[in-house]
Amino acid sequence: MGKKLHTKKETEKLIKEGKTLIIAGSEKLLSKLPEGNWIGGSNPYLQSPCGGLHTEELLYVKDFSDLLIDSKFKVYDKNNIHQITTDAFENGIIATIMPANSEVLKEFAINSPEFENQFLNPLLGWVSGTDFDKFGQVAPTCYKSNEKFIDKAVALHIQLPKNIVARLEILNAYEASNSSEVITFEKDGFHNTDCFVGGKKYNFYKYIEDKNIETLILVANYSGATINIGLIKNEVSKNIFFAAPVFKDFEYKFAKKRTKDYKDFFNKNIDLSNIRYSYSCLYNFFYFELEKEALGIDGLFSYGEIAYQLLNVTFVYLVLDEI
Structure with missing residues (x-):
């Protein structure tokens, strides 16, 4: 064809x-x-x-x-x-x-x-x-x-x-950034208001703002495969939504910024x-x-x-x- x-x-x-x-x-x-x-x-x-x-x-x-x-x-x-x-x-x-x-x-x-x-x-x-x-x-x-x-x-x-x-x-064009802290979440799903970094709880939207994170992609290792989670930032509600779910049993890092x-x-x-x-x-x-x-x-x-x-x-x- x-x-x-x-x-x-x-x-x-x-x-x-x-x-x-x-x-x-x-x-x-x-x-x-x-x-x-x-x-x-x-x-x-x-x-x-x-x-x-x-x-x-x-x-x-x-x-x-x-x-x-x-x-x-x-x-x-x-x-x-x-x-x-x-x-x-x-x-x-x-x-x-x-x-x-x-x-x-x-x-x-x-x-x-x-x-x-x-x-x-x-x-x-x-x-x-x-x-x-x-x-x-x-x-x-x-x-x-x-x-x-x-x-x-x-x-x-x-x-x-x-x-x-x-x-x-x-x-996958992305990999985890070496400068990113390890992030975890308390529940599976497409939305978590809070995240955990170093055992401390943070509002996820505020964490991204405070760290001035530009590449809104999380990266995790799922059984040897590098998997991305795209993030959708809602500046009106000040929430972060996930284009795919995160899972509470996995560790995530922000992706390294890529050139085009x-x-x-x-x-x-x-x-x-x-x-x-x-x-x-x-x-x-x-x-x-x-x-x-x-x-x-x-x-x-x-x-x-x-x-x-x-x-x-x-x-x-x-x-x-x-x-």
């Missing part, structure tokens, strides 16, 4: 041909697509080989038809999202899309590390959103075929041939020839100024990345190995 973005007409043709697809784009376009073998999510921030762009007129379409030997589509809410891993094929991929700020996303984000069969198959996906200027005013959407949801997750379960093994990889050299960093660490499916964080799009910055790959910039659990400020990609 090639590395390019698609028009609505081109996407309709693929759907009518019976292709098994994952689609990202504006709600305006998604709502007009026909019934078929596809899942989708609202997101106008896309990646073409020529660079990132904000568009209401093009769609990112990933075709898995030539890869699978079987597939099934599922819809999950907050009460049964834990079944997403047990519904998987024996040798497969679980591709999901979840609406930003939804209850199903919150349930997944906090409890997914404990899901049964969590690491037997690659569980990957992204968080649907809206135009950034309209976030919080317009509900993000997900689609299973032409059925729309604002409070449910959609999933495409793919069964792979026996000679193909899928794996997920994460590219993302393209060089990306090219040094990524082999484009072996990537089947990929997505990045909207934070990367804005901070590293990736609009019209050619990285040679197609994909999207999401409101959160899923690689077994909810991540922030990363690039996630799927690799297929033949055995």
Whole structure:
């Protein structure tokens, strides 16, 4: 199908041909697509080989038809999202899309590390959103075929041939700052008013203000993987909200400030020839100024990345190995 973005007409043709697809784009376009073998999510921030762009007129379409030997589509809410891993094929991929700020996303984000069969198959996906200027005013959407949801997750379960093994990889441009103090929190979740530093309790918003911290990203080590938590600073309410949950049993540090050299960093660490499916964080799009910055790959910039659990400020990609 090639590395390019698609028009609505081109996407309709693929759907009518019976292709098994994952689609990202504006709600305006998604709502007009026909019934078929596809899942989708609202997101106008896309990646073409020529660079990132904000568009209401093009769609990112990933075709898995030539890869699978079987597939099934599922819809999950907050009460049964834990079944997403047990519904998987024996040798497969679980591709999901979840609406930003939804209850199903919150349930997944906090409890997914404990899901049964969590690491037997690659569980990957992204968080649907809206135009950034309209976030919080317009509900993000997900689609299973032409059925729309604002409070449910959609999933495409793919069964792979026996000679193909899928794996997920994460590219993280951030690392913990050596000058950062160790920070902990008293509860799991997307919001903590207070934090603990050296055994002392501080208001988290005031701590950030007093320390004049500019890079609003926390970094932690989750079982050997460096994981980011993006922070959202509300200057009106003087609160800090997390784009992914923190956990009370982990230690966090603030990220080291980066220069805007993302393209060089990306090219040094990524082999484009072996990537089947990929997505990045909207934070990367804005901070590293990736609009019209050619990285040679197609994909999207999401409101959160899923690689077994909810991540922030990363690039996630799927690799297929033949055995």
